[in-house]
Structures are given as structure tokens and as C-alpha cells.
Amino acid sequence: MPKDVKPATLAAQAGGAIDTQSGGVVPPIQPATTYARDRDYQLLNADNVYARDHNDTTRLAESVLAGLEQGAAALLFPTGMAAIAAVFRTIPTGGCAIVQSGIYWGTTKWIRDFAARRAITVIEVDTSNAEALELACRDHPANLVFVEIPSNPWLKVTDIAAAVRCSHDIGATLVVDSTAATPLLSQPLALGADIVMHSTTKAINGHSDVLGGVLVTRAENALWQEIATDRHDAGATIGPFESWLLLRGMRTLPLRVERMCENAMKVARFLQGHPKVTDVYYPGLESHPGHDIAKQQMAGGYGFLLSFLVAGDQQDALRVAGALNLFHRATSIGGVESLVEHRYTIEPHTGIPETLLRISIGIEDADDLIADLAQALG
Numbered sequence: 527m528p529k530d531v532k533p534a535t536l537a538a539q540a541g542g543a544i545d546t547q548s549g550g551v552v553p554p555i556q557p558a559t560t561y562a563r564d565r566d567y568q569l570l571n572a573d574n575v576y577a578r579d580h581n582d583t584t585r586l587a588e589s590v591l592a593g594l595e596q597g598a599a600a601l602l603f604p605t606g607m608a609a610i611a612a613v614f615r616t617i618p619t620g621g622c623a624i625v626q627s628g629i630y631w632g633t634t635k636w637i638r639d640f641a642a643r644r645a646i647t648v649i650e651v652d653t654s655n656a657e658a659l660e661l662a663c664r665d666h667p668a669n670l671v672f673v674e675i676p677s678n679p680w681l682k683v684t685d686i687a688a689a690v691r692c693s694h695d696i697g698a699t700l701v702v703d704s705t706a707a708t709p710l711l712s713q714p715l716a717l718g719a720d721i722v723m724h725s726t727t728k729a730i731n732g733h734s735d736v737l738g739g740v741l742v743t744r745a746e747n748a749l750w751q752e753i754a755t756d757r758h759d760a761g762a763t764i765g766p767f768e769s770w771l772l773l774r775g776m777r778t779l780p781l782r783v784e785r786m787c788e789n790a791m792k793v794a795r796f797l798q799g800h801p802k803v804t805d806v807y808y809p810g811l812e813s814h815p816g817h818d819i820a821k822q823q824m825a826g827g828y829g830f831l832l833s834f835l836v837a838g839d840q841q842d843a844l845r846v847a848g849a850l851n852l853f854h855r856a857t858s859i860g861g862v863e864s865l866v867e868h869r870y871t872i873e874p875h876t877g878i879p880e881t882l883l884r885i886s887i888g889i890e891d892a893d894d895l896i897a898d899l900a901q902a903l904g
């Protein structure tokens with residue numbers, strides 16, 4: 527493929543250099559766990575020894591993801607959490623991490639448990655408040671700063687350029703979980719972040735049928751080598767079928783994201799004007815406190831994730847969720863089908879409002895989604 531093609535072109539032909547053996551326009555899946563040597567004991571293909579780290583299908587998916595994020599290299603993992611764990615394992619025992627508060631609960635929970643075992647200090651701070659982040663960096667010589675854009679489920683927007691400045695002032699690595707922004711809407715590496723992470727389980731695959739995670743690095747430095755070696759040695763590798771499905775999913779990623787963003791904007795505006803809704807969290811709304819920063823660091827839309835508060839109490843929120851006919855009541859985000867989740871049922875101890883419903887907007891017809899919300903709220 528010519529260099530410097532636009533993301534839509536890169537994605538549409540994801541991994542699609544003609545397979546020279548078959549002539550196929552899509553890549554084959556190589557399921558072998560091991561690779562042969564000739565009679566002189568030379569590898570038939572010098573790149574491939576054993577499948578824990580060597581698989582051509584996975585390499586192809588990684589090269590597409592690195593291209594979409596404009597990074598130097600990418601590593602796929604079997605889940606998003608495995609990717610996050612891989613990067614946190616680089617923090618030395620007794621080290622320090624500054625972590626955005628109120629992010630994906632699975633991330634917060636795992637980091638707290640892991641840090642306690644390793645005597646790592648975790649400073650949780652609302653990084654959408656640039657001053658609070660600056661103070662945290664000034665007071666704590668952290669090894670790593672971890673933020674999420676926009677945050678799940680609060681949709682807070684951290685100024686990545688500001689986070690880069692604070693992190694680099696203290697020599698910390700800035701890691702950005704960009705799952706809810708996708709590689710299409712935000713480019714944290716171009717803004718100076720060191721590593722961008724995605725749960726590829728979400729919009730990158732987009733069809734709610736593959737678990738995966740990815741790290742993409744701005745530079746192939748010593749820290750990156752440590753992560754790559756750990757993946758190989760500890761064995762957190764994704765399977766070739768999953769990599770192939772990711773390649774297949776990514777071909778329509780720009781189209782899906784475009785439609786999801788359009789739909790989400792319409793749904794957000796509808797909810798904002800509804801008398802039974804007391805608040806809407808979506809960075810595309812001018813009233814959202816992070817709108818101006820989102821406008822600067824997101825291009826092409828504000829994502830597919832939004833949360834809103836139902837007027838009344840927990841039972842009212844659950845009744846709205848229960849009355850929806852099109853939205854599936856399920857956790858997760860980023861699929862072609864719209865999902866609704868009552869987060870309080872899952873994580874009542876985290877300060878999440880009892881009336882908050884988080885929705886992930888799919889690619890259905892926006893008017894159908896709005897009609898469904900209207901009848902459920904009614």
C-alpha cells in the first residue's frame with residue numbers, strides 16, 4: 527500500500543495485500559503453533575519459531591493498528607485488561623502511578639489490587655481538571671500516568687497535550703486508554719502521548735464477538751522492549767482467529783464510527799431536551815464541560831458512548847432500561863448494536879448515581895433509537 531494513505535483507505539484494505547500464495551484479496555489465517563526447520567536446522571521462515579509470539583495474521587493486525595494510530599509499533603493482547611496489565615507491570619516495585627479517577631471500573635479495581643501487592647503508590651485524580659493533574663505530578667514523581675478519553679462511564683475529557691506536559695516534566699510515561707475515541711477520532715500519540723491502549727473488544731472489532739486489547743507505542747524504546755519481552759515470556763498472546771476477525775472488523779471501522787457518532791449526537795440532543803432526563807454526559811454537547819477540549823482533540827465526531835440521569839430514583843432508571851425494545855440490556859460498548867447498562871447494579875460502591883444509564887450507540891437508524899428511548903422514558 528502507498529505510504530500516507532488516509533485512515534479509511536488503510537482500514538478498508540486492512541491486511542489486504544494480495545496473498546501471493548493463493549491470490550486471495552484477504553489474508554489467510556495461520557493457525558500453526560510451531561514452525562519447521564530444514565535439514566541444516568535453519569528456520570524455513572526466519573521470523574517464525576513458535577506461535578506464542580510469532581504469527582503472521584497477528585502481525586498484520588498489529589501493523590494496521592500501528593498505522594491507524596501513527597505509532598512505531600503495536601502489540602495485541604488477548605483482552606484489553608491484559609494490555610493494561612502489561613503496561614503496569616513495567617512499574618518497579620515501590621514505584622508510583624497517577625491514574626485518572628472514575629474510569630472503567632475493571633481498570634481501577636485491577637490497578638488497586640496489583641499496586642497493593644507491589645507496594646506501588648496509586649494516586650487517583652480527576653485528570654479532566656488540568657490543574658489537579660499538574661499538582662499530582664508536582665507532588666508525586668510517578669513512573670506512569672494513565673488516563674482514559676473520553677472516560678467510561680462519565681465521559682470526562684482529559685486534555686492530552688496538557689497531560690503530556692505534566693507527565694514528561696517528571697519523566698513519567700503517559701498511557702492513554704482511547705477505547706471510547708477509537709483510532710479514528712483521536713490521535714494521542716500525535717499529541718505526544720507515549721503509549722495508546724484500546725480494548726479492541728469494543729469498536730475496533732465492533733461486532734461484539736472478539737475479545738482483544740492493543741498497545742501502540744510512539745517509539746520503540748526500552749520500556750516498549752520490556753513490554754514485548756514480557757508478552758512473549760509470560761504468554762499473553764491473542765489467537766490467530768481473533769487477529770483475523772479484528773482485521774475483518776477494522777475494514778469497516780471508519781464507516782461504523784462515522785455512523786455511530788452521528789447517531790450518538792442525535793440521541794444526546796434528544797435526551798438533553800427530554801423532561802424525564804436530568805443530565806446528559808456527552809462531549810459533543812456544547813454544555814458539556816469538556817466540549818472545548820474534545821473539539822480540539824477529537825475530529826470527525828465525539829464517539830458512541832454516552833450516559834444520562836433518569837429523573838426519579840433507581841427503580842425509575844431500571845424501569846426505563848426494562849422498557850427499551852431495541853437497546854440490548856448488556857454491558858460493553860462499541861458494537862454495531864446499541865446497548866444500555868445500569869452501572870449502579872454492577873458497581874454500587876463506586877459513587878455511580880443510581881439513576882445513571884450508560885448507552886453505547888450502534889449503527890441502527892437514529893430515529894428508531896430515539897423512538898425507543900422516547901417510549902421507554904414515557
Ligand SMILES: *Cc1c(COP(=O)(O)O)cnc(C)c1O
Pocket residue numbers: 605606607608630632633674678703705706725726727728737738739859
Ligand atoms: C472494556 C474496556 C476495557 C477492558 O477491556 P477488555 O477487552 O474487556 O479486557 C478497558 N478500558 C475501557 C475504556 C473499556 O471500555
